Amino acid sequence: MINLSKIPCNKEELRPPSEGEFVKYENGKLLVPNNPIVAYLKGDGTGPEIVTNAIRVIDAAVEKAYGGKRKIVWWQVAAGDEANKECGTVLPEATLEAFKMARINLKGPLTTPVGSGYRSLNVAIRMALETYANIRPIKWYGQPTPHCHPEKIDWIVFRENTEDLYMGIEFPWNSKEAEKIRDLFKKEFNIELRPDAGIGIKPISRFGTQRVMRRALEWAMQNDIKRVTIQHKGNIMKYTEGAFREWAYEVAISEFRDYIVTEEELYSKYDGKMPEGKILVNDRIADNMMQQIITRPGEYNIIVAPNIDGDFISDEANALVGGIGMAAGLNLGDGVAVAEPVHGTAPKYAGKNVINPTAEILSAALLLGNYVGWKEVKVLIEDAIRKAIKNKQVTYDLAREMPGVSPISTSEYSDVLIGYIKES
DSSP states (O other): OOOOSSOOOSGGGOOOOTTOBOOEEETTEEEOOSSBEEEEEOOSTTHHHHHHHHHHHHHHHHHHHHTTSSOOEEEEOOOTHHHHHHHSSSSOHHHHHHHHHHSEEEEOOOOOOSSSSSOOHHHHHHHHHTOOEEEEEEEOOSOOOSOSOGGGOEEEEEEEOSSGGGGOEEEOTTSHHHHHHHHHHHHHHOOOOOTTOOEEEOOOOHHHHHHHHHHHHHHHHHTTOOEEEEEEOTTTSTTTHHHHHHHHHHHHHHHSTTTEEEHHHHHHHSTTOOOTTOEEEEEEEHHHHHHHHHHSGGGOSEEEEOHHHHHHHHHHHHHTTTOGGGOOOEEEOSSOEEEOOSSOOOGGGTTSSOSOOHHHHHHHHHIIIIIIOOHHHHHHHHHHHHHHHHTTOOOHHHHTTSTTOOOOOHHHHHHHHHHHHHHO
């Protein structure tokens, strides 16, 4: 791992590692050398601890899997508090440029002020790189869970990552913009809004919907997944989330006709019996879906959702398998990806060496195993996590749900994983 004494702030200061090679993207395919450069940033709060330990675990898994024939070359950049101290900005142009150059990237959590201050840096990075699909796997590794059948839980949420509430079109109630919109609504549409109402706009496009649905169906085909469910609130928001449903079906039928069957077709044409080799595409209303994953977990595989629905259901889903410390994430675009955990910065735990790094580690494993194609790395890491949990070698968040178990530290847990990887 390369730790820089000077964080690059502008493009002219960028110095890629000389010993590695950049991943290339040609004709819709990722071309990965044996020594790819991975750009990374540590982030805020507990980010430096979990990223540092995740890199240790990843390096051990790559070494074990390939015996030195493959190696990651790490390239450090920065965002958030660290970048602000060095560069006077929380998101330097050099960081975005490095992520674009590297194409495969790892980041720690970044602080998002609530109610005021700058907008989310996480969102800014996703928007700048056009990583339009936020992929969040939910999987049980043997950890304590409130669900009585966690063995049935194995889902992947494909959350649209650039539209809906993430576009951030909002106006305070007392702003001139809000006043103009209220006046426009009253004058042109005879809709009267209260004078103290803040205003937000929720855009969902056909283009944005169909590219994330397309990615979800491609993922299903590549990984032999048999069910893709569209989540929406189209019964109420008919021209945004209702349109999301229609557009998602549209791309499934027009572009994947030979590979899919809709739920309506399943009963009208096949008497409820799935035809061999097909993927079932169905849809569920959002509030019903929040119940369905609890009451009927085995009936779902991939869930495709608008931005805010995807955020809600992935957090609920991860709570069913041990909490947000296990929640991995991958932001995926065309020829670029950024792995990051779902959780935040947890500043009260910063520097205490107690936080669970599993979400960061699994995010990196998702990047390498599913996107880069180094599946052996992901298998080794997931197997090590299962062994650590089975042997009750866990951090405080899981230990508190295991009577009589004393927690181990962040670095100790990472050492345990590395030990299991080397023994494999």
